[in-house]
Amino acid sequence: MGTTGVFYHPSFSRRSYLTVGRRLADFPGAIEPLLARSHVLLCESPRASDDLIRLVHDPGLIPEVEADPL
């Protein structure tokens, strides 16, 4: 049996998705029974570097997003 990874960061539960701040307020508690399985691994989502973003996006998009009030 392989491992299922669940990528999560506590900040997602404080303010997740820009439309509604706390849609993930119940996580990771809501998946605690699943995380008790030996082959389900909770992984903290790392911060992505600007280098990764520039693999796809125009470099000018980064400061535009950073300046957005949302």
Next chain:
Amino acid sequence: MGGVVEAMRRVAAGELANAFAFIGAGGHHAGRRSFGGYCCFNDVCIGIAAARRLGLAARVAILDTDAHHGDGTREIVEDDPAILHACVCGTAYASRDGTKRDLAVAWDAAADPDAAYLAAVRPVFPALCRAFQPDLVVWYFGFDGHRGDYGDMGLGPACFRGLADLMAEVAAEAAGGRLVVVLGGGSRTDLATALIPPIIARLADAA
């Protein structure tokens, strides 16, 4: 976004059998030079680019079941024949090479919306994947089409459970089980709490 990239890398590398990635902001509306629709950077496309840079996952199949069209993703992968991008939309479309598809739901007021939605996906996406032979399958999972959310399509939990079963089966058949589920739209806490755990459970059962 970093979690999506890392999930895709680790599944493509065989370190994980499959993965679910929560997100802090959306991705599929972000194009190369644009952002909006509550999406900042295109997490899935960045994940593909990062995996490819490492020599992983040259061919990727994406099914987008968010209530709104994945226009940013489509713009980015439009000319990439090694990306199969299927989006469940209001209108049907197929690119000349068949790797870009919009799957229209045949809504019928008398029919069960869950059944109608699954009927748009089930006969098409598995066959596309079998022919495409992806190294990795990505499900862009928005629950905003659930009844009472902002993209209300009348869908219920059975639709999302059905999609989870279908995607696990497709990944097993076409990509050695390598499936990454990326959270998309959806706003309600109660729906997130009800709909997400069964999908992670399905991944765990398939691992």
